[in-house]
Amino acid sequence: MAVIEIKDLHFSYTAEEEVIKGMNFTIDARSTAIIGQNGAGKTTFAKLLKGLLKPTKGEILLNGTSTKDMTVAMLAKQVGMVFQNPNDQIFKYQVLDEVLFGPLQIGMAKENARRKAEQALEAVGLTGLETTNPYDLGLSARKLVAVASILAMDTEVILFDEPTIAQDYAGKERLKEIVRQLRNQGKTVITITHDMNFVADAFERTIVFAGGKMIADDDTKSVFLQKDVLEKAYLEQPDVMKLCTELGWRESVLSIDEFVSAIQK
Amino acid sequence: MASLNIEHLKYKYPGTDRLALNDISLSIETGEFIGIIGRNESGKSSLCQAIAGLIPNFYKGAYGGKVLIDDIEVKKVPVDELCETVGTVFQNPFNQVTGAKATVYEEIAFGLENMGVPKEEMIRRIDRAMELLDISKYRDRYPFDLSGGQMQRMAIAGVIAMHPQVIILDEPTSQLDPQGREEVFQAVQKLCGQGITIILVEHNMEKIAQYSNRVALLDAGTLIDFDTPQKIFSRVDLEQYGVEAPVYTQIGKRLNLTIEDTGCYPVTLEEAKTVLLRKGGNDPVWL
Numbered sequence: 001m002a003v004i005e006i007k008d009l010h011f012s013y014t015a016e017e018e019v020i021k022g023m024n025f026t027i028d029a030r031s032t033a034i035i036g037q038n039g040a041g042k043t044t045f046a047k048l049l050k051g052l053l054k055p056t057k058g059e060i061l062l063n064g065t066s067t068k069d070m071t072v073a074m075l076a077k078q079v080g081m082v083f084q085n086p087n088d089q090i091f092k093y094q095v096l097d098e099v100l101f102g103p104l105q106i107g108m109a110k111e112n113a114r115r116k117a118e119q120a121l122e123a124v125g126l127t128g129l130e131t132t133n134p135y136d137l138g139l140s141a142r143k144l145v146a147v148a149s150i151l152a153m154d155t156e157v158i159l160f161d162e163p164t165i166a167q168d169y170a171g172k173e174r175l176k177e178i179v180r181q182l183r184n185q186g187k188t189v190i191t192i193t194h195d196m197n198f199v200a201d202a203f204e205r206t207i208v209f210a211g212g213k214m215i216a217d218d219d220t221k222s223v224f225l226q227k228d229v230l231e232k233a234y235l236e237q238p239d240v241m242k243l244c245t246e247l248g249w250r251e252s253v254l255s256i257d258e259f260v261s262a263i264q265k
Numbered sequence: 266m267a268s269l270n271i272e273h274l275k276y277k278y279p280g281t282d283r284l285a286l287n288d289i290s291l292s293i294e295t296g297e298f299i300g301i302i303g304r305n306e307s308g309k310s311s312l313c314q315a316i317a318g319l320i321p322n323f324y325k326g327a328y329g330g331k332v333l334i335d336d337i338e339v340k341k342v343p344v345d346e347l348c349e350t351v352g353t354v355f356q357n358p359f360n361q362v363t364g365a366k367a368t369v370y371e372e373i374a375f376g377l378e379n380m381g382v383p384k385e386e387m388i389r390r391i392d393r394a395m396e397l398l399d400i401s402k403y404r405d406r407y408p409f410d411l412s413g414g415q416m417q418r419m420a421i422a423g424v425i426a427m428h429p430q431v432i433i434l435d436e437p438t439s440q441l442d443p444q445g446r447e448e449v450f451q452a453v454q455k456l457c458g459q460g461i462t463i464i465l466v467e468h469n470m471e472k473i474a475q476y477s478n479r480v481a482l483l484d485a486g487t488l489i490d491f492d493t494p495q496k497i498f499s500r501v502d503l504e505q506y507g508v509e510a511p512v513y514t515q516i517g518k519r520l521n522l523t524i525e526d527t528g529c530y531p532v533t534l535e536e537a538k539t540v541l542l543r544k545g546g547n548d549p550v551w552l
Contacts, residue, residue, distance in 0.1 A: 036442070037412070037442045037444070037445070038412050038413035038414065038440075038441060038442050038445060039412055039413075084440075138305055138306055140305040141305070162440065165356075165436075165439045165440060166305075166356075166436065166439065166468070167305075167468065168303075168304045168305045168468055168507055168508075169304070169468075169504075169507055169508060169509035170304065170305075170507055171305065172509075194439075194440070194441065194442050194443060194446075196443060197512065233442075234442045234443065234444035234445065235442065235443050235444070236443040236444070236447075239471055239511070239512040239513070239534070240512055240516075242534055243512075243513065243516070243534060243537055243538065243541075246534060246538045247538060247541060247542070256512060256515050256516055256519065259516055260516065260519045260520060263520055263541075263544075264520075
């Protein structure tokens with residue numbers, strides 16, 4: 001499992017305004033969701049971790065090495081990132097070529113890359129579409145191609161930026177299963193999302209960003225119980241928890257199963 | 266009189282064998298808030314494009330049946346004229362904003378300028394649209410300095426300033442934070458109260474249930490059902506169509522709790538609270 005330490009991290013796109021204003025935390029083995037208002041610095045943080053941006057002050061240590069001292073190519077072997085918009089990521093004419101591109105670029109042997117690509121396509125449910133042009137697929141399937149192309153790289157760290165956008169019920173369930181499997185394989189899984197139900201269902205730990213700062217970091221349930229934090233970050237509780245709150249329960253739950261068990265007990 | 270009538274609509278994209286829209290008929294009254302749901306590739310976006318006239322006037326292919334808005338057949342109206350009747354709001358406001366205007370005010374004016382609306386009328390409409398969407402305070406801001414929710418409300422203002430009778434929103438809030446999303450839904454609901462017909466495609470079933478008067482369930486290009494959210498989400502075969510009911514409906518189904526006067530399961534937070542309090546859900550034994 002990768003160890004990621006964020007130390008006094010700062011970043012600004014322009015001289016006038018800092019986007020990341022001094023963050024300190026460590027990513028551990030738990031599946032982690034990063035949530036916050038639009039413009040809170042979530043995607044910028046992901047790009048810093050991926051090495052696409054370099055900190056203006058402070059650093060991110062990946063297994064003890066600062067990302068400042070690593071090239072994008074070096075980081076690509078350890079950190080995979082699924083972009084919010086698959087069109088920013090996909091450029092090959094066939095699904096299989098797209099999924100093979102990453103593993104081959106990081107030096108994976110051809111046979112192994114092929115095996116990883118096939119496994120990744122199976123995980124996202126796109127087996128059989130290997131020769132299809134990704135741009136002949138709908139947005140949701142194209143997003144799953146982007147997910148598969150990162151899974152196939154078999155990196156230690158996997159970052160998802162808004163993976164549930166455009167996904168229907170089946171797509172969301174598949175993504176939850178992928179997060180669970182990656183977690184079981186000992187991978188470090190970090191997701192940026194506005195989908196609070198997805199966070200409640202699939203992530204053990206939740207970090208809240210607001211105005212370029214980290215304002216909460218705890219197990220998911222504890223974070224969603226902090227109303228002042230949610231208000232400050234323009235967030236809301238997951239739907240099951242909203243119902244607990246409305247009913248005035250002294251303790252809240254996150255999932256439908258927990259809610260139903262509580263009533264039936 | 267129904268504002269929007271769809272009669273036996275069929276459509277097949279060029280070079281494909283499958284009907285993307287398969288004999289769809291439905292009537293929508295003026296000022297209704299309609300949710301369109303279904304799994305991916307079920308025909309939701311195609312139906313919206315047919316209502317906006319993009320099918321068959323932009324996307325060619327085999328087309329049959331009719332889409333009528335107040336007896337005007339949309340396929341007979343050029344797309345640039347039809348946008349005065351049907352407005353479309355895209356998923357991502359970045360795709361809608363022109364990028365050529367320096368202020369929110371000018372951005373909202375863009376469509377009206379292209380329509381040749383007289384200046385006085387233009388000013389009146391822009392002020393009204395900004396007021397309705399609660400963005401008057403941003404009138405002199407640079408459009409790309411707005412938050413996602415503010416920018417989406419600006420995009421909607423640009424559409425409503427053109428005074429369309431129908432507004433189509435295709436997953437308008439999927440990229441927004443929860444509060445930004447709520448701001449947009451409340452603004453859209455306000456438009457509905459002004460007599461504008463709203464057609465909303467959305468994967469967030471809680472929002473569909475909260476805001477829609479009626480919901481159209483599509484699968485494989487076919488209209489499976491068109492009814493109230495309570496009736497649609499109470500269907501026992503919903504998952505067969507790749508749709509997950511709102512959290513509150515799932516809880517109702519699991520606990521067999523229905524709303525007394527309709528026999529349907531709850532679909533909103535308020536309805537769930539009501540049926541659970543009836544059962545004594547505010548005091549679970551386990552606490």
